[in-house]
Amino acid sequence: MEQRYDPKKIEPKWQKVWEENEIFAAPEDTSREKYYLLEMFPYPSGRIHIGHVRNYTIGDVVARYKQMCGYNVLHPMGWDAFGMPAENAAIDNNTHPAKWTYENIATMRKQLKRLGFSYDWNRELATCDPDYYRWEQWLFLRMYERGMLYRKESFVNWCETCRTVLANEQVEAGCCWRCGRQVKQKKLWGWFFRITDYAEDLLEYCDKLPGWPEKVLTMQKNWIGKSTGAEIRFPVNGTDETIAVFTTRPDTIYGATFMVLAPEHPLVQQLAAGTGQESGVTDFVARMAAESRTDRMLENREKEGIFLDAWCVNPVNNKKIPIYTANFALMEYGTGAVMAVPAHDQRDFEFARKYGLEIIPVIKPSGEEAEETAKEQAYTGDGEMINSGPFNGMHNREAYEDLIDWFEKQGIGKREVSYRLRDWGISRQRYWGAPVPVVHCEKCGIVPVNENDLPVVLPEDIDLLEGGGSPLASHEEFVKTKCPKCSGPARRETDTMDTFVESSWYFERYCSPHYDKGMFDPEAVDYWMPVDQYIGGVEHAVMHLLYSRYFTRVLKDLGLVAFKEPFTRLLTQGMVCKETQRCPEHGYLYPEETEYRDEKILCKKCGCPAELGRVEKMSKSKKNIIDPNLMVEHYGADTVRLFCLFASPPERDLEWSDQGVEGGSRFLNRIWRLAGNWISALSETPPYDGPPAGLGGAARDLYIKTHQTIKKVTDDIEEKFHFNTAISAVMELVNAMYGLESQLNPHEAEQRVAGVMRHALETAVLLLSPMVPHITEELWAALGNRAGSLANEKWPSYRKDALSTDTRLIVIQVNGKLRGKFEIEADADEETIKERALSDENATRFIAGKPVKKVITVKDKLVNIVV
RNA sequence: GCCUGGGUGGCGGAAUAGGUAGACGCAAGGGACUUAAAAUCCCUUGGGGCAUAGUCCCCGUACGAGUUCGAUUCUCGUCCCAGGCACCA
Known part of the structure; x- marks a missing residue:
């Protein structure tokens, strides 16, 4: 064993051993229990950043730990390789997105290998590979057949910088999630996945995912945004039309004094036509259309609207009420129409005030006069029904149900549920993505590509346009094609798919990445899926994680998989x-x-x-970044990994500290030196692993400390992935070994003591091996253990009889305050302990002759004397 | 505004089926080794008090109440920080 710990030498050495012996290959061995550990795959941006290092280190520890526990572990890695940065970089550097992407992948793969992660590299995949996305196109066709997706023209979120459409989930505070530019509304044709069909199921299962962080589930629930209420139809005066509204407050219907339609509502222009309001309404609608959605949704936006010169009838009291269109009504939600109850809805209240519309309170809080209700602002609470005909005097919650029953009987309305979630728009007007596999035929319209003609390969000979925009449309060879149905001339669809589509099923592809008869080998998926533990950043709480849950449901309904939820447990690591x-x-x-x-x-x-x-x-703009590659270069991968694990528990943010890294390095050197001091003395000594009864003194203490450490580290990893406290425990064990060393010279240690030392040292090495795999392999080998890899060694187990010492430290309290402590034999009875506490010198001072009211004893812990 | 987390030494963080607050590490100070420095090893380190310097006393886990023999942990209220959602009818 070398005198000096030199990670530069030992780390590449062991990485080579792992690779050559395929230590981390995961065969489908159905006789063994599987464990699928997955980290979110990276976008190949060029270099690994520190966030990746943290994410993948956490995953690696779990994977290696589970492997040592005997599981057949699947731990794959790949590349989320489609996406706009490749295109933009290609334009800037006059290269090709494919070339740029594959070069980045090569660099980043090397960096990951240099960190010693335990991936089964045979399963590596890149989503820009036609062998990958052909199955995505195949799935698109299956979904098309089943009506699970559709094409429509609608207002979509448009980012001018990226020159493409964004899904609702990809708009953050009105801005593009990738580049931060304000999103505009644009009317465009595009493809949509019917994720809303699964809204209820996705929501329901939020309560059936105990392995997920509450925070993420809450975010998903909010995103889906379920509201229950009623849909009610209001007849329009003088026509056969009715206006359907969705409301969560049918109990307030007697207070509905006007109707509001979204500016895009089809009836707006129709009703205003031929009235004196026609031109005013047309102007208003045009002005609203010109405003971006984000402007319209600005906080505390002044409510604004215009009367359509049309009326409808409130079906409960046949009252004639005016119809308006206004900026605060959204076409995308509910029916695009609102029954306005100004007395009990703040928005309606403000609008009514502004336009001098009637405000009729219909729910009165108890203890308040009816005249006082909803005078200054809307009253949204519960109370007694007033001004509501036959429902007067009832509690509104009761009336709520009765009213809906009545609507249903009358055939004017029904119970209804509404969701905030919208269908997932997947069309992207960019080049570097998976082509949507359909053609447009003049005669037959939209026609899906024949399954045998898949994949529709993205052509590589393209000229990228300055400023983005898809070059596919002008690529004649790609666009010009024959209709699969009539063989007539047709044009290919030039939209590509949102890259979140690729990442919605890659975890299934990993199960059989080279399978060429389908998306995946059913048997492999059956064995490996679902993912037992998924680890990644919380920024994907709604986007990627919701899409993946949805996709898995689609696959299930197509009979391709047998489960609904792809990820059993989820860990979202901090920044x-x-x-x-x-x-x-x-x-x-x-x-x-x-x-x-x-x-x-x-x-x-x-x-x-x-x-x-x-x-x-950490971000470039704040200039507070550190480059993990330089860190690995300087300290070695093990030190960087150790620091990432030790500085804080995984789910919390980690604060980078150069001195902290230094401390990590110091600890590894400390173990190295300890091993160096003992190694020759231990060369002929087997580890002692018998009962503690045969030991005494310092050796006995160390032996017990060793077993306590095994338990602590195992529990910390098993229960919460709290590697920081696990590492602390091993540090304590190492300190204890130094403590023993200070008492005796290694070469003079008697056989029994040396055996205990060897056991302690080997245990420390085993316990640390998932976290710092290189140095531990080297030490394990230096201790003369059999060849192979630590990854295939058994995780140490502890002896129950070696977990506690023979004495207990008992704390003495008087009236709950600490007044003393003493050691006593573990088997001492309660009476003895009480007596000892009561006779304690310091405790007696505080008892001070007062009568003892009560003595509370907690086994093995304390005695509290109440006076 | 609503929904989630979270406030503990100079710092990162330990400890909650209620039971010694501050494990482990960083930083700081002192000592040993050295001609010297680095590295290493050992010790001290929440704040305050003392004519008894101790197995001593008081205060201390954002703030204020409460439950309890005993609260960082449980309950109620307040303040602050971070993240998510936000005209969703």
Whole structure:
């Protein structure tokens, strides 16, 4: 064994051993229990960043741990390889998206290997590979046949920078999730997946995923946004038309004093036609259409509308009420029409005030006069029904049910549920994505491509357009085709699919990545799926995770898989953060742009003292990034991994600290030296693993500490993935070994003691091996253990009889305050312990002759004397 | 505004079926080794108090109440921070 710990030497060595011996290959061995561990695959942006390192280190520890526990572990890695950055980079650097992507993949693969992750590289996949996306196109065709998707023209979210459409989930606070540009509304034809058909099921199962963080489930529930209520039809005066509204408050219907239609509602123009309001309405609608959706949804947006010069009838009291169109009604939600009850809805209230419309309270809070209700603002609470004909005097909750029953009997309405979730628009007007496999025929219309003609391959000989936009439309060879139905001339669809489509089923593809008869081998999927543990960033809480749950349901309904939920357990890891440095003149500074002098951090450019900013998520714009590759270069992969695990528990944010990394490195060196001191003395010694009864003194203490550590580390990993406390425990064990060493020279240790030491050392190595796999392999081998890999060793187990010492530390309290402590034999009876506590010198001072009211004893822990 | 988390030393973080608050690490200080430095090893380290310097006392887990023999942990109220949603009828 080398004197010095040199990760540069040992890390590549063991990486080679793992690769050559296929230590992490995952065969479909159905006789063994499987464990599918998955981390969210990366977009091949060019370099691995620290967030990846953290994510994949957490996953790697679990994968290696489960493998040591005897599971057949599937731990794959691949590339979410379609997407716009490739196109933009290709334009900037005058290269091809494919070339750029594959080069990035090569770089990043190398970086991942350098970190020693336990992937089964035979299963690597890239979603831009035609062998991958052909099955996505195949699925598209199956969904098309079943009516699970459709094409429509609608207002869609458009990002001018990316020059493409975005799904609702991809709009964050009115801006593009990728580039941050404000999203506009644009009328466009596009393809949609009917995810709303699954809204109820997706929602229901949120309560059946105990392995998911509550936070993520809540976000999904909110996103789906279920509301229950009623749909009610209002006849329009003087026509045969009716206006259907959705309301969550049918109990307030007697207070409906006007009707509001969304500007895009088909009846708006129709009803205003030929009235004095026609031109005003047309102008209003045009103005609303020109406004972006985000402008329209701005906070506290002034409510605005216009009367259509048309009336409808409130079916409960036959009252004539005016019809308006207004900016706060949304065509996409419910029916696009609102029955306005200004007394009990704040928006309606504001609108009514502005336009001088009638406000009739129909629910009165108890203890308030009817005249007082809804005077200053809408009253949205419960109470007694008033002004509501036969329902007067009832509680509104009761009337709610009775009213809907009455609507149903009269045939004017029914119970109805509405969701916030919209269908998933998957059309993208970009090049670097999977082509939608249909053609447009002049005679036959939309015709799906024949299954045998798949894949519809993305042509590589294209000229990318400056500023984006799809070059496919002008690629004659691609576009010009024959109709699969009539063989007449036809044009290919040039939309490509949202890249979230690829990531909605890649975990199933991993089960049989080279299968060429379908999306996946049913047997392989049957064995491996669902994913037992999924790990990734919380930023995908609604997008990727919701789409994947939806896709799995589609696959199930097509008879391709037998389960609904793809991920049994989910861990969302926190962000990696670092403090920022800022110069008043030069803005944010990289660490290398500052120098440390006279206990101050100074800007190198101007010499001004830099302000230490707050700790924020690492990003280029804040200049608080660190490059994991430089860190690995300097300290080795094991140190970087150790720090990522030790600095905080996985679900919390991690604050990067250069000194903390240094500390990690110091700990690894400490073990290395300890092993070095003992290795020759232990060469002939087998580890002691008998009962603790045969041991005494320091050896006995160390032996018990060892078993306690095994239990602690196992529980920490098993229950919560709290690697930080697991590492702490091993550090304590290492400190204990140093403690023993300070008492005796390794070469003079008697056989029994040396055996205990060997056991402790080997245990520390085994327990750390999933976290820092290289140094532990090297130490394991140096200790003379059999060849192979630690990954195939058994995870250590603890002896119950070696978990506790023979004495207990008992705490003495008087009136709940700590007044003393003493050690006593573990088998001492309660009376003895009580007596000992009551006679304690310090405790007696506080009892001070007062009568003892009560003595509470907690076994093995404390005695509390109440006076 | 609504919904989730979360507020513990100089710092990252431990400890909650209620039972010694501050494990482990970082930083800081002291000592050993060295001609010297680095590295290493050992010790101290929440704040305050003391004519008894201790197995001592008081205070302390955002703030204020409450339950309890005993609360960082449970209940109620308040403040602050982070994330998500937000004219969804």
